Amino acid sequence: MICQIDTNNGIPIYEQISRQVKFAIANGSLLVGEHVPSVREMATSAAVNVNTVARAYRDLQAQGVLVSIRGTGLAVASDAPEKCRRERLEMIRERLRYIMREAIQNGVTSEEIHSLVRSEWDALTGEPPP
Amino acid sequence: MICQIDTNNGIPIYEQISRQVKFAIANGSLLVGEHVPSVREMATSAAVNVNTVARAYRDLQAQGVLVSIRGTGLAVASDAPEKCRRERLEMIRERLRYIMREAIQNGVTSEEIHSLVRSEWDALTGEPPP
Amino acid sequence: MICQIDTNNGIPIYEQISRQVKFAIANGSLLVGEHVPSVREMATSAAVNVNTVARAYRDLQAQGVLVSIRGTGLAVASDAPEKCRRERLEMIRERLRYIMREAIQNGVTSEEIHSLVRSEWDALTGEPPP
Amino acid sequence: MICQIDTNNGIPIYEQISRQVKFAIANGSLLVGEHVPSVREMATSAAVNVNTVARAYRDLQAQGVLVSIRGTGLAVASDAPEKCRRERLEMIRERLRYIMREAIQNGVTSEEIHSLVRSEWDALTGEPPP
DNA sequence: GTGGTCTAGACCACG
């Protein structure tokens, strides 16, 4: 489990980490009971500060996604996969909502939005536009 | 020209102001050469501090959207409408890109994204979902 | 006597006006006893605010360059030409001093300064560089 | 890196700071990747308000001279030295241009200008005039 | 510890 961090997109690093952990659990890349990388390990592999990873893990524990196993580290909670799968689209939906609210307030049409979504999707996946 | 400020959405107030001014210019609500509300006026109408408005206006000057007419206030620059129209979709596109990159990295399908966009649009515009 | 105003160079308009009047007197374009344009006339010809011209004229009176002739306006004082000729290079020297002080503090060489002066002069006069 | 502030020369403090930082980078006194003094540190060493320093640093970020490293401070951008060196003479040239334009419009000769420059240089550097 | 935001209020230059 290696996190891709973008230090320039305005999203707090600890949040990028916790989101990626949740996505990995939803994916099945991290299984129930499996240990997440130690704080130090994750910090070096993602080239971020130790405290930042600790903060992300603390949040994930508070959400019941990770549980602490005495002496050995943090592991994926038994109900985490279900929780993360449920949350998966919600996390994305929440961000979409902010963007679209602004777009709508400023006269962007449904056409324009869908076209933007389509073209960005294609650009990112390398799919040729139809 | 009255700005709607949301003090709880995490976006700095000065940025909300400058974005709304740009949108107004893109819309044609503010025409070339027209004065924007004075900092004091805008500050009271938006219920924020004078300096906060001044900061937004300063940013807009730095971007060439507003020009200062000494002693009389700030006016819309002659090339601002074009600039703002170009930027309008770009601002949205940029934010969409981050979301979609995350979605793609985590196995969300094209179907799911488009469906999310459609349902959010309908929810926000009050259109009845099919 | 028509003033060329540059509203974007940071120098106050009233100061541009008073300097240009002084230069005109030093030149002989304005003679002793001759009336300067009325405040309103100058304001329209230079496309600036009436108060701004009034401020410039007030400064010039305070310096003894202009004198008020009851009921008819402002005229060039009898000792103004001498005063203005004396001041002519001083006004320029004063501004040069600020620039050069900064340049020197930051390691610009005598060579570089003279070369800049020469090239700017040539560019402005259209003289071909040697 | 300590800034010399002159509160009486009409140049805004934040601009004096940002100019001196740029000069320091052009000089090589500040190297790529190196941190500039924290806003609090610079504020105390220059005896100005924290916000004033913050404003200067904000401008420098907007110009791409400094980059923010989250939680750790501001560092010199990788292309800043080149940018600052290019700008160094340009800042001086721009100011010279205004002066010389006025001088030319008012019949100052090339001789007179060069002589002024020479005498000012000598006065400022303490060199004995020939 | 770092920078960033916001408020409040004073003062100035300009028109």
Next chain:
DNA sequence: GTGGTCTAGACCACC
């Protein structure tokens, strides 16, 4: 009346 500068101090997010 306008914007611009500066100060002072509070609070927050991040590392």
